[in-house]
Amino acid sequence: MNRNLSKIAVPLGVVGILMLLIVPVPAGLLDVLIIINILFALVILLTTMFVRKPLDFSVFPSLLLVATLFRLGLNVASTRLVLGDGYAGQVIEAFGHVAVGGSIVIGAVVFLILVVIQFVVVTKGAERVAEVGARFTLDAMPGKQMAIDADLNAGLITDIQARERRAEVSAEADFYGAMDGASKFVKGDAIAGIIIIIINVVGGIAIGMLQNGMEIGEAVSTYTLLTIGDGLVTQIPALLMAVSTGMIVTRSNAESDMGSTASAQLSQSRNALMIAGGAAIAMALIPGMPVLPFIGVGLFLLFAAQRIKTSEAAKKASEELAESEDNAPRSETTEELMERMRVHALEILLAPDLVSMVSGSSDDLLARVRALRRTIAMDLGVIVPPVRTRDSVDLPSSTYVIRIAGVEAGRGLAPTGKVLALGDALDTLPGQSTVEPVFGLVGKWVPQEMRHSAEMTGATVIDRVSVVVTHLSSIITGNAARLLTREDVRLLTDGIKQVNPSAVDELTPSLLSLAEIQRVLQGLLAEQIPINDLSRIYEALSLRAKVSTDPEGLIEAARQSLGPALSSQYLDGRTLRVIMIDPTLEQSMLEAMRPSEFGTQILLDATRIESLFASLRGAVARAEANGHSAVLVCAPALRPAIKRLVSGQSHGLPVLSYQEAGAANVDIETVGVIGDAQSIPAS
Structure with a gap:
């Protein structure tokens, strides 16, 4: 029942506010609504003081809109009563008498001062703070997202915690964006209040003199008093809401409410309180100054400074005790030792000057690494472990190292502010010559502002993050079995x-x-x-x-x-180019096969093996000279042994069996045959 009531309370309230704009309201009901308006604004102001961070009161922009509409509705209802009946309830009349205090001029001056405070100081300041807060929050979003990604990749937080933090960052940006717009409601409300007051005064005097036959003095006295009372009962809640707006947008994320935080921070400097207390007592000695107030305030400040001294001494003693306990020798727990022993599957170590690659600036290494993990998972079907990224002061400048299970698997350069240019006409470009770590291509690290010049020479230009990610991809792919x-x-x-x-x-x-x-x-x-x-x-x-x-x-x-999935990756259109083995040599290999603990091996003497390698290198070179890439095919029984035999000589030449090569409906073109140069029998 309570839950259902809370769901419909706000919609019903908004409908009621709209009715205020249309239906006349009795003076008694208007008194109740005015009181509710004042207390509602007061509750919101106090709530903004006790929240720890702005997101804890994320509904504030919507409440601000509803409260503004409520006050405008009350303004319309009270104006209808003031101009129509010359009476708008006890609350407005009481506020008018208190403000006027027997003098309409004094009441008007006090009211105008209140309006100036709200419009010029509080409302204007809150609007500006909300605008700047929204812009700064949006600008800081990429950096916050990068920090979350860095903690996730480093294993400091879980996926669930990362999602929660990302949602909080997004909600914070939405909140400050909403506050930027909601602050305009406060400004508009203040302007509308001033215009309504002017209308009430002018309209009331005109109605009093023309319709009710009042003298000008009586009309001014009657309607000005009601107008000031009406203005106060609406401007006071508006001032409270304006202060609430400024309060919520100036709050930073804290661990306690505003009162506790302010008390702790104002009392953090003992010297400040002592100097202020001494100044207050010194001002009491000035002739004509009230002595007791200055001395009372001064003694209070000195007493507070003494309390801070006592608490600082106690805090220092407790810190020394805790430090002595920490420095005392203690045995490490099993969990701590295991954490120190843990070896990460994949690591990227960065020299200190390369840390900017993961800081959320122009380069985004962590996001590219995440994309690489997804790509490899889709291509190879293997789950790539999270890549831990950290800095290392032991590395030379501009150097990165990729580790697998704590062992260095690759090393390269990624100078800050430079891009890698790969090509043949790089002599005219300034920069440091290098060799690309994956394909062994000669290149040069050129300044980033020379990128266009490098591209004009026909060079391929790669940013430093792409260099690191490509190197990491090559290492992961080459060590997928190990991972x-x-x-x-x-x-x-x-x-x-x-x-x-x-x-x-x-x-x-x-x-x-x-x-x-x-x-x-x-x-x-x-x-x-x-x-x-x-x-x-x-x-x-x-x-x-x-x-x-x-x-x-x-x-x-x-x-x-x-089946076809093996040979399809080596196709050129519909053609599979193959290097075959001479049937006589293949028969000799079958006869020379022997089992071992590492799988089947082909036992040939060294001369015959060298002849085989020479023939293989020649066939591969001829295919490459014609612009073709080929695969080596053989009998199924020989395939594992031949792959094992030629793996160190063929630079990754694929070895397929006859069934695997013919599994796809493709055209097979023989581009080479490995022959036996000498008739040497198998050993």
Whole structure:
């Protein structure tokens, strides 16, 4: 019942306010509404003093609009009574008598002073503070978002906490934007109040003299008194709301209410209070000055300064005690030792002069790293662990280091204020020559203002964040197998179980453990094969595991299940260019195959292996000279052993089996054949 009432209370109140503008209100009801208006403004003012931060009173802009409309409605209702009946209730009459105090001139002067205070000082200041606060809050949003992202990537906060902080930053921007607009209501209300007062005075005198036959003195006395009373009962709540507006927009995020914060901060300087107390006592000695007030205030300030001295001494003693306890030798807990021992899967160490890359300025390393994690997850189907980014004073200037499991995996340069230009005609450009860390291209770090000049020479220009992210992407892709943990495999398996439970239930744990599945997936990732299609991979593993759980056989079964996906990434249009092995040499390799603990190996003597490598290098060079990229194809039984044999000589040359190469409906073009230069028998 209470909840339903609270839902309809504000809508009903707004409808009632609109009725004030149309329907005449009796003087008794107007008294009640005026009292409610004054107390409502007072409650809002006190609430703004006790909130800890502006967002705790986020409904204030809407309340400000409702309160402004309420006061304008009361102005219309009271004006109707003042001009129509010459009487607008006891509250307005009482306020008029108190303000006038027997002299209309004094009452008018006091009222005008009140209007000036509200309009010129409070309202104008609150409007300006709201405008500046809105602009500064919007300008600070990117930096706050970057700080949240930095804490998230560093593991200092969870995803839930990050979402809460982002929502708070967004709500803060919305609040100050709303306050910027709501402050205009306060200004408009003050202007409307002044105009209504003038209308009431002029209209009241005219009505009194023309309709009621009053003398000009009597008309001025009657209607000016009512107008001043009417103005006070509306301007006082308006002044309270204007003060509330200034109070809420000048509050910063604090840990306590305004009273506690003000008391603590005003009493933080003992010397300030002592000097003020001494000055008050000295002013009492000036002839003609009231002695008792100055001496009383001075003694109070000196007493407060003495209390601060006592509290500072107690605080210092407690700090020394706490410091001695902290310095006392104590044994580290197991949790603390484990946290120190923990090794992060991925880290980016930045030299101190590169910290600006994560400060939310022109470059945004953290956002690019997040995008990279999503891209790799979509391309390879692997969950990339969070990348911890921190600075290191041990690194040389402009240097960054990428670590995997605490071990350096890559290092490069990213000078501040420069961009990387890659091309052949860079001699005319100033800058530091370098070698691009991923592709080994020769380039030069040129000043950022020379970017256009570098592009005019035909060079490819890359910003420093892109250099770091590209390097990180290459390292993650090349070490995807190493980064795939057993926990990742469990999460991936649980995800597949929701969409294809039969494939998972049949495979694990009855046929293969998570450790064996992890080894298979790592074998696929080691050859840059995406594992997105886990359902198909698990189905193939289920069939193979019933025959043998040999890791090499399981990996080959998983490869064959992926079919066209393996060869499609090497197609040139619809053509797959291949390098084949001479049938005689291939038969010799099959006969020379031997099992080992690292998988099958081809045992040939050193001369024959060198001849094989020379032939392979020649075939690859001829294909590249013609502008083609090729893959090496062989018999399925040979594929793992040949891949293992040529991996150090072919610079990442893909090795496919005949079935994998022919799985897609494509045209196969042979661009080279690896022959046996000498007829040397297998060992």
